[in-house]
Amino acid sequence: MKTQLKDYLNRYAHFTDEDIALIFEYLEPVTFSKKQFLLKQNEICNARFFIIKGLVRSFHVDEKGVENVNLFAIENWWVTNLDSFVNQTPSHNALQAIENTSVLVASREALDILYTKVPQLERVFRIIAEKLSIALQRKDEIFMKTSSKDRYYNLIHTIPNFVQRVPQYMIASYLDITPEYLSEIRRKVN
């Protein structure tokens, strides 16, 4: 677990074993079983979660009771609701484990301290924020330019083994199409 985090952090900046040990003191390992919530809708998000193992989704339930999935996060990803975390406002989205999931929890307070104690962390989080922006812009590009059919093909070709880890109706919601129509799309592929 410590080595996994260390390998991850060293992809973006240089950290000594002492740095890692210090960082580790401020993080709390927690496990969530399938369907458990890391964060509920309308709660204020006070932490970032580093996924050691498992799969998490972010989603929002609208007035009609319809679930709206907007993000999946897997191993070696930091997940949170940034809007809520940064602005300390109620989160529009919930974070829920799709599989049994173990994470390292970094609270706001812990991070604020760590940013000054280990300045390279500031760089790591700058870089992952930039990467998140890039990913979101690519998603935007895809949704603007392609039909729902192509969005599905794109998904199964870029992350082939991912589809099996997630129920169809969540994939449909993420792609912004109805489960019925996704079913029709799939029929035509075989």
Add this chain to the structure above:
Amino acid sequence: MKTQLKDYLNRYAHFTDEDIALIFEYLEPVTFSKKQFLLKQNEICNARFFIIKGLVRSFHVDEKGVENVNLFAIENWWVTNLDSFVNQTPSHNALQAIENTSVLVASREALDILYTKVPQLERVFRIIAEKLSIALQRKDEIFMKTSSKDRYYNLIHTIPNFVQRVPQYMIASYLDITPEYLSEIRRKVN
């Protein structure tokens, strides 16, 4: 110009006059006239632009020759193509001045040096990357959940005087609707 940048930077971290002076040495003031390109499609993006005055759009021309606007940027915004800038790959989008625009150009090399000479800058760019992510996620939320009619109303109510600075067909493209349909929507308001 210097004070404008100083005021901006001090919103996110503390900078002395010497810091500002040093930063300023690494930035290059440039002006672009209406319709001029800050960055062309398929070029590699080597800089971030801080907009002192003016209005810039980011857009992509597809195989059919259709323009696809995905971003507008105004005074006191940093604009770039992050994907191209970070990964040094050809940019899918062009950056073009919609009005006569003056900017401060920060090259990759300048930024790399400045990050180490003035570490608070790392924080500033972490924060603006986080803010960009939040803005993109909000945009995603709006596009997922609302009709094109509502997207238009949302735009004109949140940034009322903005619509007059930009041609209709660019607004339509940004909202992902055809100019014809936007026209129909507008007819029903008056």
Add this chain to the structure above:
DNA sequence: CGCGACGTTGATTTGCCTCAACGATTGTGG
């Protein structure tokens, strides 16, 4: 003045949704 860029209008088409009903799995308590 005349040309090209921009906005509008109407007729037709289509991608995708809604609603309703029905199999196939999965999982859970008795």
Add this chain to the structure above:
DNA sequence: CCACAATCGTTGAGGCAAATCAACGTCGCG
């Protein structure tokens, strides 16, 4: 460990928001 319920995926009929295509008005600019 089985029975029954809940969850999940599929199929089909009908409907609507928004796209496409084509044509025309208008205004600003060289």
